[in-house]
Amino acid sequence: MTYTAPIEEQKFVLRHVAGIDRLAEAGFDVSADMADAIVEGVGAFAAGEFAPLNRVGDTVGARWSPDGVSMPDGFRDAYRAYVEGGWGTISAPGDFGGQDQPQVMAAVVLENLGAANMAFSLCPMLSAGAIEALKHHGTPEQQETWLPRLVTGEWTGTMNLTEPQAGSDVGALKTRADPVGDGTYRIKGQKIFITFGDHDLADNIVHLVLARLPDAPAGTRGISLFIVPKVRAEGTANDVRCVSIEHKLGIHASPTCVMAFGDNDDCIGELIGGENGGMRAMFTMMNNARLNVGLQGVSIAERATQAAVAYAMERVQSARAGAPGREAVAIIQHPDVRRMLLRMKALTQGARALAYYANAQADLASRGDAAAKARADLLTPLVKAWGTDVGCEVASLGVQVHGGMGFIEETGAAQHFRDIRIAPIYEGTNGIQAADLVGRKLGLEGGETLARLIADMRAEAESDHLLQLIETLDGVTKVMTNPQTPVDSRLAGSYPLLTMMAVAVAGWLMERQMKAADRLGAAGEGDPGFLAMKSTVAQFFMATIVPEAMGLKASALAGSTLLYANPDEAFAAA
Known part of the structure; x- marks a missing residue:
């Protein structure tokens, strides 16, 4: 099943829900014409570059070896095309190579990438969170060092929060950060469930790692955040290693890594956001990620709906009840199938409207609108939770519309169901x-x-x-x-x-x-x-x-x- 970006729908929601004109009045260099160009461009890119790799990503997946994680054939070229197209720069700061467009336009980009290939889209999504943390909490020197290549996508970023004994209880983490004496810290510990913690798409991976300083207070009050690159700024390898990747229900092309820091006592990081300021910096990343995970629900709902509609229009089975004659019709003519398809479209469009609106409120907040900031904060858990619940329900309905063929992997309906099931769990259940x-x-x-x-x-x-x-x-x-x-x-x-x-x-x-x-x-x-x-x-x-x-x-x-x-x-x- 191919993917076609819902261009007219996205343009309509940007105009009538997100309010592109209002964002322009708030100081963003955006117009309806510019927004249309971005929507059309990323739709074509996602359909042409990311979507064809969705199946191989599921069947082959990311592969681990002692030398690191390798992605399936075609992924490196597609990622290079993503970087060259500037799709990661849409809402990034202009001072570091970004286009300074509203965040809601970056949301459109991620929605299309996620619908085309959800597992692959997690790589730029995590980088976006790292960019947000550096933008808000990094020193000028840190921003100058790390942001330009993260913005372009030449390097990628991660969040390293979870540990085996901690799970969602971040305050229970044990990773340590000991001062070296020159302003840097020696990091030692292990993290689990690290999305794109290792891969061969880029030459460097900038890890943002939560750890404890010596004598730090217990619980979340004693957590700090550190920049821990795979390759240090001067070009030498850091003591960072992926020791395994998880075997998962879905998103097989997204390597979910167990990361070891400092096995040889030579993992060096630098503090970001101040001592014991890790939670504040972490929530900058998490709030960005939660909006984007809600968008993943929209992405998969859109893709599952398109697949279900196409199948329902092609599959001929049984006469329509109450109709004259006994001629078999396409199943889209049967009332219950039509009910499911209309429900899928309604849930998808409702979740999209909510996500775009929340992102636009965050944009207004970035221009000093305090009421918009409060509203964005209020809506963020709704976007993340309901958006992903919608993704799961719509993907399940997609399997149902396909009938027995929905349970067969070759139709792709099952992959959508498997891929989206993680979304209600990660980035805060x-x-x-x-x-x-x-x-x-x-x-x-x-x-x-x-x-x-x-x-x-x-x-x-x-x-x-x-x-x-x-x-x-x-x-x-x-x-x-x-x-x-x-x-x-x-x-x-x-x-x-x-x-x-x-x-x-x-x-x-x-x-x-x-x-x-x-x-x-x-x-x-x-x-x-x-x-x-x-x-x-x-x-x-x-x-x-x-x-x-x-x-x-x-x-x-x-x-x-x-x-x-x-x-x-x-x-x-x-």
């Missing part, structure tokens, strides 16, 4: 995102961030279902933010609340698009077929997905009593 939402984000600015969002949605919404969901959401969040509500009860209801809130915001943005599509259609502007389908998809979202989210109220408010009604051992009982 979706349960952690929900806990973050109720534990921190609902209370931003004393609750004013949430109140402004609900007020904006309430003022603009017209659909009865959407208005009901907004009111339901308002009531549930009031319970969740009430100091009298036990912490266990808030956490027990956090996941359904997150889903409810994400659907409400996505529904608000889908209704906005429906109005724009209807307005343009009435004026005789734009592609009539695209606008008609956009309107139908938005109406389907309001009619089916929004009411489902209202049904989550009971789960969100159920409390934690039943969760702890039995001892731990009872869960293992036969």
Whole structure:
């Protein structure tokens, strides 16, 4: 199955949801024409260079040897084309070779790369996180040394956070950083689950590594961040080694590495972000990565939907119920298949709208808009969690539309399902995102961030279902933010609340698009077929997905009593 970038859809969302004109007014050197050129260019690039490697990436995958990790044939040439095309420079700082475009335009790039080849797209995605950390926390000298080649993609970057005994509990890490005496540090420890921790696509890999200084405070307060390159700035090899790669359910072309630092006591790093300032710097990387992982849900949902639609239009089976005659028809004519396809499109477009909107809010925040920054912070866990849940659901529906052939690897439907399943887990599990939402984000600015969002949605919404969901959401969040509500009860209801809130915001943005599509259609502007389908998809979202989210109220408010009604051992009982 080939990939075709959803160019008209992406342009439409950039205009009517992200607000390219508003970003230009905020000081970005961007216009609708420029945005269109980027969308068209990266769509063609992703389809032409990354997509043809998706199958070989899955079947051959990254390979480990004592000399390092090698990628399948074709990947190095495609990555070189990515670098030469400047696709990694879109939103990077102009002072270091970037184009200074809005972050939302880089999101379009990553969405297309991820849809074409999710495993491959993880390499530039991780580099983007390293660039963000250096941009916000690096010294001028560090930025001058590392950013130019990271920005172009000549070098790649990683995040090294997790350790075997720590998992998501970052405060339990044990990697050490001992001062050498010349301003550098000797790093010693092991990290696991390091995406693209080693490969043969670039000549250097810049690792950002969390470690503890001697006598550092316990827990997260005592964590620092270090720049630990595979090759030092002066050109000598550092004591950094990939000791193995994981054998995984999916994303086989993304080497998930176990990294050893300092086995020979000669791993040198430099501090970034100040002593014991690692968590602050880490969250700069993580917040960027969480938005981009949410986009992976959109990417796979788009690819799975395209594959399902193509199969449904080709596969002829059975007469349509209630139709005259008994002639077999393409399965796209059967009501349940049509329901699944429309649901796939509605979920994909809703998640895309939410992701683009959050990225645009982050762009406005970078220009000093405090309210936009707070809104971007509030929306980030929604993008990451709901976006990846959407990716999983849509990929599963894609298998279902294919029927028995969906369970056969050669159709590619199974690969989409396998590849996306990691997304709700890494960069902070979706349960952690929900806990973050109720534990921190609902209370931003004393609750004013949430109140402004609900007020904006309430003022603009017209659909009865959407208005009901907004009111339901308002009531549930009031319970969740009430100091009298036990912490266990808030956490027990956090996941359904997150889903409810994400659907409400996505529904608000889908209704906005429906109005724009209807307005343009009435004026005789734009592609009539695209606008008609956009309107139908938005109406389907309001009619089916929004009411489902209202049904989550009971789960969100159920409390934690039943969760702890039995001892731990009872869960293992036969």
